[in-house]
Each structure stands twice: as C-alpha cells, then as structure tokens.
Amino acid sequence: MSVRQTTKEIILQSLPVIVGVxxxxxxxxxxxxxxxxxxxxxxxxxxxxxPAFINISGDLADVFSSRLTSELYRGRLDKNFRPLRIYxxxxxxxxxxxxxxxxxxxxxxxxxxxxxxxxxxPWGRLVFVVLLAGLVATTLMSMIATLIxxxxxxxxxxxxxxxxxxxxxxxxxVGTTLLLFLAQLLLT
Amino acid sequence: xxxxxWDLGINDEIKVNFLAxxxxxxxxxxxxxxxxxxxxxxxxxxxxxxxxxxxxxLMMAVVVGTFLSFLTVLVVLLAHRYGLxxxxxxxxxxATLGDILTIGFLFAVIRMTLFLDLYFNII
Numbered sequence: 340m341s342v343r344q345t346t347k348e349i350i351l352q353s354l355p356v357i358v359g360v361x362x363x364x365x366x367x368x369x370x371x372x373x374x375x376x377x378x379x380x381x382x383x384x385x386x387x388x389x390p391a392f393i394n395i396s397g398d399l400a401d402v403f404s405s406r407l408t409s410e411l412y413r414g415r416l417d418k419n420f421r422p423l424r425i426y427x428x429x430x431x432x433x434x435x436x437x438x439x440x441x442x443x444x445x446x447x448x449x450x451x452x453x454x455x456x457x458x459x460x461p462w463g464r465l466v467f468v469v470l471l472a473g474l475v476a477t478t479l480m481s482m483i484a485t486l487i488x489x490x491x492x493x494x495x496x497x498x499x500x501x502x503x504x505x506x507x508x509x510x511x512x513v514g515t516t517l518l519l520f521l522a523q524l525l526l527t
Numbered sequence: 528x529x530x531x532x533w534d535l536g537i538n539d540e541i542k543v544n545f546l547a548x549x550x551x552x553x554x555x556x557x558x559x560x561x562x563x564x565x566x567x568x569x570x571x572x573x574x575x576x577x578x579x580x581x582x583x584x585l586m587m588a589v590v591v592g593t594f595l596s597f598l599t600v601l602v603v604l605l606a607h608r609y610g611l612x613x614x615x616x617x618x619x620x621x622a623t624l625g626d627i628l629t630i631g632f633l634f635a636v637i638r639m640t641l642f643l644d645l646y647f648n649i650i
Contacts, residue, residue, distance in 0.1 A: 342542055402619070503618075
C-alpha cells in the first residue's frame with residue numbers, strides 16, 4: 340500500500356473516533372464545572388490532583404491496550420486473548436502500577452495543597468478515596484480497552500488508530516466522575 | 528514488530544504515521560476553531576473574528592502537532608534502542624508532555640496573535 344493510501348486509511352479510521360470522543364470531553368468538562376464548588380472550596384486538593392489522576396487512568400488504559408494490540412499482532416495472544424496467563428499478567432501489572440501511582444499522586448497532591456492552599460485533606464481518607472477511585476477507573480478502562488482492541492482486531496481496523504482517543508477521553512470521564520463522586524461522599 | 532528501528536531511520540512507516548497525524552491535527556484544529564467560534568456566538572461571548580480563531584488553531588496544529596510528532600518518534604526510537612518496550616513508556620511521556628506543551632504553546636500563540644494584531648489586524 341502506498342504512503343498516500345495508508346495515510347488516508349489512518350485518517351479515515353481515526354477521525355470519526357476523535358470527533359465522537361469530543362462529545363465525551365464536553366460531558367467531562369460539564370461535570371467538572373458542576374462540581375466547581377467542591378473542587379475550589381470544599382476539597383481544594385482535587386484542584387491539584389485531578390489532572391494527574393485522569394492522566395494516570397487514561398495512560399494506563401492506553402498502555403494496556405497498546406500491549407494487547409502488540410501481542411495480538413505478534414501472535415502471542417489469539418483473538419480471545421488466550422493464553423489467559425499473558426493477558427492476566429498484563430492486567431495485573433497495570434493494576435500494580437496504578438496502585439503505586441495513585442498512592443504517590445495522593446500524597447504529593449496533598450503535600451502541594453497544604454503548601455499552596457494551607458488546607459490539606461485528611462491523609463488516610465484522601466489516599467483511600469484516590470486509591471479506590473483510581474483502581475475502579477483503571478479496571479473499568481482496562482475492560483473497555485479489551486473490548487475495543489478485540490472489536491477493532493476482528494473488524495480489521497488498526498487498533499492503534501482507535502484505542503488511544505477512546506482510552507484517553509474515557510479515562511478522563513470515568514476518572515473525573517468517580518473521583519468527584521467519592522470525594523463528595525468521603526472528603527466533605 | 529521490526530517496522531520501525533533506530534537503524535532504519537525515517538522510513539515509510541514513520542512518514543505515513545507522521546503525515547496522518549499532521550493531517551488529523553489540521554482537520555480537527557480547524558473544526559475546533561469553528562465550533563469555538565459558533566459556540567461563542569451562541570453564548571454571546573464573541574471577542575474575536577473567525578479568522579482569529581482559525582489563525583490560533585492553525586498555528587497550534589502546525590507548531591505543537593509537528594513538534595509532538597517528532598518527539599513521539601524520538602521517544603519510540605530511543606525507548607527501543609535502550610531496550611525498553613515503547614508500549615510501556617511512550618504513552619505516559621507523550622501524553623504528559625503533550626498537556627504541558629499544549630497549554631504553554633497555547634498561551635504563547637495567543638500572545639503572538641495579540642502582538643501581530645497590532646500590525647495586521649488579525650482579530
């Protein structure tokens with residue numbers, strides 16, 4: 340296939356997905372705007388933490404789907420993600436990374452909040468909220484990533500062109516919703 | 528999978544992905560500029576002409592898009608060269624750098640547009 344044809348194919352596969360996820364970005368922004376009071380006044384740690392939090396969940400789902408795609412194309416996994424040992428190793432590695440990343444983010448975020456706003460959240464409760472929201476978001480996004488990778492592989496669509504935008508935006512939406520919900524429940 | 532390697536240099540595989548990224552960036556930036564302009568009209572918050580929106584979006588697409596695409600290729604090739612799995616390292620690095628650079632460049636481009644407006648009446 341020529342450079343021109345392949346470029347066209349990548350654009351045609353990616354464009355509808357990116358335009359579609361724009362809608363979810365707007366919903367996420369709207370959700371955040373509705374919680375402005377919580378973020379700025381009741382729990383300012385969220386102001387510091389949220390960008391890092393949503394980056395972590397989106398990035399990890401993206402790493403997971405990249406690994407799955409590579410393993411499918413290298414023949415290490417079949418279309419049903421077997422042998423399951425490889426799939427589960429990837430999944431648990433991602434969850435292990437997320438565990439340490441979310442604890443680290445919560446601690447650093449609260450430290451910065453204490454320095455900037457002189458109003459840190461209770462340490463134990465914050466770590467619990469961030470960890471719970473983070474693990475649920477990462478697990479959920481990993482499940483979604485698995486479905487998208489499988490679907491695109493079966494349809495003959497290059498998974499690299501469609502999974503990234505969905506994971507990143509999905510991670511933003513799921514992460515923001517979960518973190519704000521749990522923070523509202525447990526931090527205020 | 529052997530299609531991209533430090534020793535292979537800038538081959539067709541990289542060129543294709545690079546071009547596709549630039550085109551996608553251009554198309555989406557222009558679409559976003561149009562959406563922002565018409566949303567501003569609907570909300571009664573227009574302080575800039577359509578050309579101003581298009582100019583800023585286009586500058587962002589060209590500058591940030593090109594820079595980040597080069598950076599992505601570099602990170603992938605370096606990761607592979609030093610025995611790291613690009614799947615594990617490229618996405619977190621590029622996503623975070625992308626956020627930081629995009630915000631930084633956006634303010635720089637807005638400042639530049641305001642400066643150019645003094646002479647060329649862009650906005």
